[in-house]
Amino acid sequence: MKHIMLIAGEASSDFHGACLAREIFSLSQNIRITGMGGQAMVKAGVEVVFGFSDLSAIGIVEVLGKIPSGFKRLEQVVAFLKEEKPEVLVVIDFPEFNIRLGKIASNMGITSIYYFPPTVWLWRKKRANTIARYFKKVICVFPFEAEVFKNAGAKVAFFGHPLLDEIKPSRQKEMICNDLNLDPNSRVLGILPGSRKGEIKRLLPVMLEATGKLLKKFPDIQPVIVLAPTIEDRDVLPYLESVSFKPILLKGNTYDVLNICHLVLIASGTATLEAACLGVPMIILYKLNWLTYLLGKLLIRIPFIGLPNIIAGKEVVPELVQTKASVRNVVDLASIFLKDDHARIIVQKNLAEVRKKLGCCGATKKAAGLILEMAMNNYEKGIRE
Numbered sequence: 001m002k003h004i005m006l007i008a009g010e011a012s013s014d015f016h017g018a019c020l021a022r023e024i025f026s027l028s029q030n031i032r033i034t035g036m037g038g039q040a041m042v043k044a045g046v047e048v049v050f051g052f053s054d055l056s057a058i059g060i061v062e063v064l065g066k067i068p069s070g071f072k073r074l075e076q077v078v079a080f081l082k083e084e085k086p087e088v089l090v091v092i093d094f095p096e097f098n099i100r101l102g103k104i105a106s107n108m109g110i111t112s113i114y115y116f117p118p119t120v121w122l123w124r125k126k127r128a129n130t131i132a133r134y135f136k137k138v139i140c141v142f143p144f145e146a147e148v149f150k151n152a153g154a155k156v157a158f159f160g161h162p163l164l165d166e167i168k169p170s171r172q173k174e175m176i177c178n179d180l181n182l183d184p185n186s187r188v189l190g191i192l193p194g195s196r197k198g199e200i201k202r203l204l205p206v207m208l209e210a211t212g213k214l215l216k217k218f219p220d221i222q223p224v225i226v227l228a229p230t231i232e233d234r235d236v237l238p239y240l241e242s243v244s245f246k247p248i249l250l251k252g253n254t255y256d257v258l259n260i261c262h263l264v265l266i267a268s269g270t271a272t273l274e275a276a277c278l279g280v281p282m283i284i285l286y287k288l289n290w291l292t293y294l295l296g297k298l299l300i301r302i303p304f305i306g307l308p309n310i311i312a313g314k315e316v317v318p319e320l321v322q323t324k325a326s327v328r329n330v331v332d333l334a335s336i337f338l339k340d341d342h343a344r345i346i347v348q349k350n351l352a353e354v355r356k357k358l359g360c361c362g363a364t365k366k367a368a369g370l371i372l373e374m375a376m377n378n379y380e381k382g383i384r385e
Contacts, residue, residue, distance in 0.1 A: 002028070002379045003086040004371065006035035007077070007101060009052045009094030011195040011230040012270040013037075016116060016364075017092050018044035019166055023368035031372070034084065036077060039229060049080060053230070070097055078104055085110065087375040087382070092116050099130060106134040111378055113137045113371060121148045128152035137374065139367050142311065143359065159366040160359025163270075167277045169259040176256045180248055182222050187262035187338070189214065189221045190280070191247065192254075194267030195228035197235055202287040203325070204239050207265045208247075210330035215245055217331075218338050223247040226257050228271075262344075263337045265330060268305050268319075276308040276354050281347040282317050283333050284309075285325045308354050316350035 004024065008017040018040035021033050025045055035041065036050035050073060074097060081089065081104075089105045091098035095118035102112040114135045120128040121144060131138060132154035139157045140146040146158040169176075177184040189211060193204040211223050225247050227236065233249060240247070250257060254271075258264065258278050266272055268286040275282050284306040304310050306319050318333050320326070336343050 001030055001032050002372075002375050003032045003034065003084060004375050005081070005084070005086040005089045006033060006037060006041065006046060007089070007091040007094070007098055008035070008037040008041060009092075009097055011038065011228050013092035013094055013116060014040045014052070014229070015166075016162055017041045017046070017090075019162060019364050020090070020092075020115065020368055020371070021046045023365045024372055026365075027368055027372050031375070034080075034086070036073070050077060073097070074100060077101060081105060081108060081110060087111065087378040088113060088371060090115050090371055093118065095127065099127065099134075102131070102134045111136045111374060113139065113374065115139045115367060115371075116141055117145065117149065119145070120152075121145050128154065137370070139370070141358075141363070143357070157367070157370055158359070160361065160363035161273075162364040162367070163273060163277055164355075164358055164361045165364045167255055167274055169255045169278070170253075171256055173260045176253075176260050180224070180250075180257075182224075182248070182260075186220045186222050187218070188257075188260050189223045189334075190257060190261035190264035190266070190275075191223060191225045192228075192264055192266040192271050192275075193225070193236070194269065195230045195271075197231070198289075199267050199287075200231060200235055200239075203267050203285050204236060206285065206287075206325060206327055206330060208239060208243050209327045210265065210334065211247070212243055212245060213327065213331045214334055214338070217335060221262070221338065224257055224261075225249050226254055227251040263334060265334070268307075270307070272317075273307045273311075276311075276317075276351045277358070279348045279351050279355075281337050281344050281351075282308075283330060283337075284317060284319045285330070286319065286321045287325050288322070308351060311354050311357050312350060316354065317347060 006017045008014040014037045017037050021044040034047040034049055037048045042048050089110050089112045091114055093116040105112045112135045117138050128149050129152045132152045138149045138154045141161045146156050149156045174184055191207050193200050258275055258280050261280050264275055264280055264282045266282045268284050272284055286305045308317050309315050320329050
């Protein structure tokens with residue numbers, strides 16, 4: 001039986017790994033998919049041998065604390081590769097771990113594919129050369145990054161962004177509001193504080209305090225907190241004890257909830273792109289350990305943090321970074337969107353242009369077809385040998 005191994009190191013790559021696995025299984029039942037991942041990949045039918053809850057971190061300084069766990073997990077995965085010898089290794093994002101793993105796999109003669117490659121167009125551009133050397137194929141998700149990897153000598157495929165296949169609300173607004181006991185005539189304020197505990201600690205208190213002040217100005221808004229799969233209720237409940245209002249707390253159904261939001265307060269990351277694809281106005285918040293932030297300022301030469309703004313090449317949604325991510329600034333910006341429909345319409349038009357730049361639907365199925373084809377070729381080659 002053909003064997004594909006997937007490696008995901010945090011929530012968003014677990015999601016994309018799950019989507020990819022489902023498409024591969026839809027193309028061939030005679031396939032075994034193993035790997036490192038989370039619950040999304042498990043539900044998709046992947047034989048998840050290694051978890052990642054002890055590895056996920058954000059920022060340079062934060063990552064340092066994860067190094068011992070990372071090296072131990074790398075040794076475990078390499079041992080599994082040596083024993084199982086899959087036809088293809090597919091790594092998803094998570095570059096500090098996956099580039100090392102790709103080098104080792106390449107030296108073992110295992111075909112490696114990078115899906116959702118690291119943001120070499122943002123910083124550390126030399127990684128593109130390393131990836132081109134050790135990975136047989138790089139499946140890019142942005143057209144501009146495909147050019148960067150091509151120029152580095154990589155064999156590149158670009159089919160569009162996989163999110164376009166997945167961002168589909170499953171129900172009408174009235175049904176969603178009814179299920180959540182929301183007034184369909186009121187405005188929903190979405191709160192998405194991130195997928196890592198560090199983000200929750202830094203951003204959620206600001207978002208909650210700002211929401212309390214906004215409720216005094218706009219009593220019709222209904223706050224809904226949407227948790228990432230990697231965050232449990234217990235991670236956020238202590239922060240809710242000190243607020244005077246009762247937000248709805250949800251896990252899952254992110255697209256349904258985003259689709260009914262008038263505005264979202266959102267941590268920088270993949271969720272901002274999801275909101276952009278749904279045309280939801282947002283305020284992006286970003287806070288890091290100060291040393292991480294200062295190091296990043298030295299290394300990253302790009303004017304924006306949020307993916308919608310990076311893709312647009314201009315600020316189409318407001319970003320509040322570090323000290324600017326304050327309660328007062330959130331309230332001031334949110335008040336503009338809550339008072340002025342014209343401001344929302346302008347943002348929605350710009351977000352529609354961002355979505356167009358992501359390419360066409362069907363990217364995940366095309367990526368799955370390419371990966372399966374490479375696995376089949378290696379499998380048949382192995383039989384002949």
